[in-house]
Amino acid sequence: EAGVVQSPRYKIIEKKQPVAFWCNPISGHNTLYWYLQNLGQGPELLIRYENEEAVDDSQLPKDRFSAERLKGVDSTLKIQPAELGDSAVYLCASSFSNTNTGELFFGEGSRLTVL
Amino acid sequence: AQSVAQPEDQVKVAEGNPLTVKCTYSVSGNPYLFWYVQYPNRGLQFLLKYITGDNLVKGSYGFEAEFNKSQTSFHLKKPSALVSDSALYFCAVRDIANAGKSTFGDGTTLTVKP
Numbered sequence: 589e590a591g592v593v594q595s596p597r598y599k600i601i602e603k604k605q606p607v608a609f610w611c612n613p614i615s616g617h618n619t620l621y622w623y624l625q626n627l628g629q630g631p632e633l634l635i636r637y638e639n640e641e642a643v644d645d646s647q648l649p650k651d652r653f654s655a656e657r658l659k660g661v662d663s664t665l666k667i668q669p670a671e672l673g674d675s676a677v678y679l680c681a682s683s684f685s686n687t688n689t690g691e692l693f694f695g696e697g698s699r700l701t702v703l
Numbered sequence: 704a705q706s707v708a709q710p711e712d713q714v715k716v717a718e719g720n721p722l723t724v725k726c727t728y729s730v731s732g733n734p735y736l737f738w739y740v741q742y743p744n745r746g747l748q749f750l751l752k753y754i755t756g757d758n759l760v761k762g763s764y765g766f767e768a769e770f771n772k773s774q775t776s777f778h779l780k781k782p783s784a785l786v787s788d789s790a791l792y793f794c795a796v797r798d799i800a801n802a803g804k805s806t807f808g809d810g811t812t813l814t815v816k817p
Binding site: 592594628629630631632633644679681688689691692693694695696697699 | 707735737739744745746747748749752754793795797799803804805807808809810
């Protein structure tokens with residue numbers, strides 16, 4: 589069974605440019621997460637979806653970040669415009685919904701470098 | 704607010720020796736606790752979890768962890784380390800009283816020397 593798939597794996601852009609990351613979760617996983625991982629730190633939640641609904645986006649910087657999960661499957665995270673401080677790894681994860689006991693399944697991440 | 708502390712940025716052990724990676728947590732209610740491992744340029748992989756029951760839980764690759772409620776700790780252990788265990792390890796806590804929100808520690812780099 590395929591795991592969580594993310595693309596692109598690496599992206600280098602100039603500041604003020606837009607960028608988008610795509611995530612395809614494990615089939616049957618209704619909960620999808622986007623995390624930000626800075627160098628030397630643990631993942632920090634940006635947004636969590638239950639099916640199509642964003643149930644926790646309190647840590648998403650909404651002035652420049654946006655996310656969507658159409659049809660409750662794939663998800664896209666967008667940054668517009670990007671800033672130097674956005675350089676980080678963006679991790680997507682999924683899990684079975686309606687349970688707090690399940691572990692998260694992570695993709696390999698999208699590493700963003702903003703010049 | 705919930706939090707996780709991994710007091711050691713790095714742990715170094717010799718191959719064949721036992722290893723311990725420390726984790727302490729703070730939550731308002733009963734915790735669900737997890738350990739994940741991250742290899743270079745990869746995502747996090749689940750190792751083991753404590754939900755309820757026996758305080759000693761066993762997971763992948765021979766790892767185990769002991770839940771200690773009085774010390775609010777969940778240390779990761781392995782009786783005999785392998786060079787291939789060298790990686791970055793993250794402890795995470797999920798607070799069921801906080802809509803299941805997960806909080807991760809900052810990670811501990813484990814180096815196992817041949």
